[in-house]
Amino acid sequence: MSSPAASDAEGAAPSDRRSPRKREALELFSGLPRRYDQLSAALSFWQDPRWRRALVDAVAPVAAERLLDVATGTGMVAAELLARAECTVVGIDQSPQMLSAARTRFTGEDSGRVQLLEGQAEALPFPDASFDALTFTYLLRYVDDPRATMRELARVLRPGGRIASLEFGVPPGLPARAAWRLYTAVGLPLLGGLFSREWNEVGRFLGPSIRGFYERHPIEQIVGYWRDAGLEEVEVRRMSLGGGIVMSARRSAGPRSSGDAGEG
Numbered sequence: 001m002s003s004p005a006a007s008d009a010e011g012a013a014p015s016d017r018r019s020p021r022k023r024e025a026l027e028l029f030s031g032l033p034r035r036y037d038q039l040s041a042a043l044s045f046w047q048d049p050r051w052r053r054a055l056v057d058a059v060a061p062v063a064a065e066r067l068l069d070v071a072t073g074t075g076m077v078a079a080e081l082l083a084r085a086e087c088t089v090v091g092i093d094q095s096p097q098m099l100s101a102a103r104t105r106f107t108g109e110d111s112g113r114v115q116l117l118e119g120q121a122e123a124l125p126f127p128d129a130s131f132d133a134l135t136f137t138y139l140l141r142y143v144d145d146p147r148a149t150m151r152e153l154a155r156v157l158r159p160g161g162r163i164a165s166l167e168f169g170v171p172p173g174l175p176a177r178a179a180w181r182l183y184t185a186v187g188l189p190l191l192g193g194l195f196s197r198e199w200n201e202v203g204r205f206l207g208p209s210i211r212g213f214y215e216r217h218p219i220e221q222i223v224g225y226w227r228d229a230g231l232e233e234v235e236v237r238r239m240s241l242g243g244g245i246v247m248s249a250r251r252s253a254g255p256r257s258s259g260d261a262g263e264g
Contacts, residue, residue, distance in 0.1 A: 019144050022120075026095055036074050036101065039195055043188060043203070044243075051166050051244040052077055052137070054237065058164035058248035059133045061085040068092065068156060070121050070136035075102030075114070077135050077166075082110045090131075092119045122149050129158040137166045140222070141213045147225040154229035157251045163231060164248040168210045169219075171242035180243060181207070219245070 040048050055077060061067055063086040069078045072091030081089050091114060093099050099116050106114045119125055121139055134157050140146045157163055171177045184207025192203030217225075219236060226234045231249035238245055 022094065022142060022144075035195070036098075037076060039192075039199060043191055043199075047240045047244060049076075051239055051246060052080060054239060054246045055135055055137065055164050055166040056080045056084055058235075058237075058246055059135050059162045061087045061133060063087060065132035066090070066130070068124075068126070068131040068134045070124075070134065070153065071139040071142075072102060072116065073098045073137065075105045075116070077137055078102070078114055079105060079110070081135070082113055086113075087132075088113045088115075090115045090117065090126075092117045092121075092124070094118065094120050122152055124152055124156050126156045128155055129161075130156045131161060132158060133162040133164075135164050135166075138168065139165070140167060140217070141209055146217055146222065147228060150225045150229040150231075154231055154251055159251055159253055161251050162248065163251065164246065167245050167247075168206070169238060169242045169245040170211055170214050172238070173241065176241040176243075180241075181211075184210070222247075 059067070059081075061081050061084050065085070065087045067081055067087055067089045069075075069081065069089055069091045070093075072078050072093045073095075075091055078089045078091045081087060091099075091102060093102070093116075096118055099118055102116050106116070117125070121136065122143055122145070134153060136153065140149065143149045153163065171180050184203075188206060189200055189203035192199035192201075223234050223236065226247065226249050230251055230253075232252045234247065234249040236245065236247050
């Protein structure tokens with residue numbers, strides 16, 4: 001019997017339960033995996049790799065743990081987790097093209113410590129409390145209900161387990177925000193167009209997508225989604241003047257505590 005994720009991948013219209021937002025994201029990124037790592041780094045002025053390292057710092061993997069990397073993409077975060085500790089990692093993503101690129105990454109000694117699956121963050125195919133720690137990257141803008149998605153992510157995390165995320169942000173300071181808007185409106189589409197039509201489309205998409213997401217879901221509200229999911233010790237770290245946001249927390253059955261904010 002095929003899984004729901006496999007049925008979705010076959011693309012039959014009657015059984016495709018993906019929302020228009022998710023289908024748009026799949027189509028937009030389907031042509032990018034071949035050079036995704038290099039170009040995403042270059043177009044972020046090499047901040048994206050730095051943010052991903054900070055994400056892994058926040059979750060702090062240790063030996064013998066089992067970790068879940070949601071929206072694993074080409075496996076960059078999964079590879080960094082494996083490099084930090086003798087852990088095992090399950091990577092899950094809704095894009096078969098991204099997963100294909102990830103599989104080419106794990107062909108050496110790490111291949112036995114990583115499992116790559118096709119699936120969606122809103123309906124993870126794992127029992128409750130399956131993982132010691134969890135990471136996710138650039139995910140919440142592509143789901144229809146971020147609050148419900150956070151509950152689903154927390155569900156598979158064991159009590160006391162750590163969770164960390166990386167998302168794009170909009171700089172809060174006026175000069176930085178003005179520069180960000182200029183770059184996302186003009187610079188990013190132009191630079192992306194130098195590489196391919198697909199990257200030009202991504203460049204035109206990202207600025208309005210990021211800005212619109214935080215208009216609908218301010219960062220304080222997102223912190224609330226984490227707490228409502230049963231996560232505590234929520235920390236928000238703005239990086240690169242706020243262009244990247246790393247959040248981290250811990251699942252606990254105890255009382256929820258206030259989040260802290262920092263700069264990086």
